[in-house]
Amino acid sequence: MTKTAFLRPRSAPAESLESLAGLLREWLPLQRWFAGKDRPVTDLGVLSTTELFPGCLHVLVHAAHGGVPAPGGATPAGDCYQLLLGVRERPSPRLGKALIGTVRDGLLAGLTVYDALQDPRAAQLLLERLRRPGTAGPLHFEGDPAQEVPAGLVPRLLNAEQSNSSLVYGDEYILKVFRRIQPGVNPDLEVPGALARQGCHRVPAPVAWLRTTHPFKATLGVLQPYLRNAADGWTLALDALASGDDFTVQAHALGRATADVHLALSSAFPVGAPGQNGRTAAAMTERLTAAAHAVPALQPYVPGLRSAFAALATCDAGPPAQRIHGDLHLGQVLRAGREWFVIDFEGEPSRPLSERRSAHSPVRDIAGMLRSFDYAARQRRPWRPEWARRCREAYCAGYAARAGWDPRKKHGLLRAYETDRAVYEVLYEARHRPDWLPVPMAAIERLAVRGD
Secondary structure, eight states: OOGGGGGOSSBOOGGGGGGGHHHHHHHGGGSTTOSOTTSOOOEEEEEEEEEEETTEEEEEEEEESOSSOBGGGBOOSEEEEEEEEEEESSOOGGGGGGEEEEOOSSTTTTOEEEEGGGOHHHHHHHHHHHHSOEEETTEEEEEOTTOOOOSOOOEEEOSOOSSEEEEEETTTEEEEEESEEOSBOOHHHHHHHHHHHTTOTTSOOOOEEEEEOSSSOEEEEEEEEOOTTOEEHHHHHHHHHHHTOOOHHHHHHHHHHHHHHHHHHHHHSOOOOSOOHHHHHHHHHHHHHHHHHHOGGGGGGHHHHHHHHHHHTTSOOOSOOBOOOSSOSGGGEEEETTEEEEOOTTOOTTSOHHHHTSOBOTHHHHHHHHHHHHHHHTTSSSOOHHHHHHHHHHHHHHHHHHHSSOGGGOHHHHHHHHHHHHHHHHHHHHHHOGGGTHHHHHHHHHHTSTTO
């Protein structure tokens, strides 16, 4: 019997695999999707382990960023992460960047552990589990009974990793594996499913999904159709800038597509009432205060930025609150042929799941896209502000043509939401991409001018 015989049970007690903690404590902060890079990991605990198939473990770990338990003895502040770990007796040079290390002691002593999502065989077996509904311990594999996924599709891991990991199978399907796990239904399963039932063709519908019931109920991954030969909006915008082409026709069509999605969302989910601007302004001001404390470069602009939020409290209430995308930008849209599609409804992973699933003003999505045009324009030197301005105008005109109201006529709302987005960008860039910090800071300087 080999050492990997321990994998035969469907589940293993978490404490039996605590020997992994040392390796993972070093490996996790190096991953692009790890959210706690600016906070030291003070404790790492295994919450759940399940065998997916021989030689592959599904593991949920909790990375704590403070040693003091929360009130009532709750888990210390930190994050839960999903890992798929391959386990073998001998290391292989083919593992490359997938290698995590060799366990020194405990139940896994002497075994090599690696990221199984980078192993084509493990990726194929994962798809096989999704093709057939069933369970493995607390893991539930489910799907749309009307959709049949063919066997034998060749997997490839996408290199452009963000806050999750994605596998493409035979250019037919894409599986998003969520890395940072929170209790509840992930919007990237909930929203596309609801929009499919509304007949909205702008969003690929879920085909199969993976969820868990332990240590809490949560969505772990979603399989959707892959839009082959599609290009994301960010790439298309940069290509247009590089060749000196205008992007207004595409921006206008993208505005219409955004409105289509918003209209479908307002039909699929309950719509809130307008008039929450005072509460929204207070939350924006609070985020500004925290960001200025973390990024001193913001501090000279705080009075002007606060004026944008103060004006929000007294301006036109605007459209009713509703479910929105939550993190809309050029990287979250795809153009296939002449059609725009919207993807990645997870929202901002750094925000609580309850907030991401709640109703917000659709102006928040619009502001995110307008900021994205500015980001694209600043990738070329000399900066072309007129390119971004024309795209912004065309996008809003396209949105107005489909939605029946014009974002440009909601000046107070739009300025406040753009400001809130730019403050978020400053905090993000300062933590993760300091070289990009001048991009949102230029917007901060503009938005801090009263009445801009």
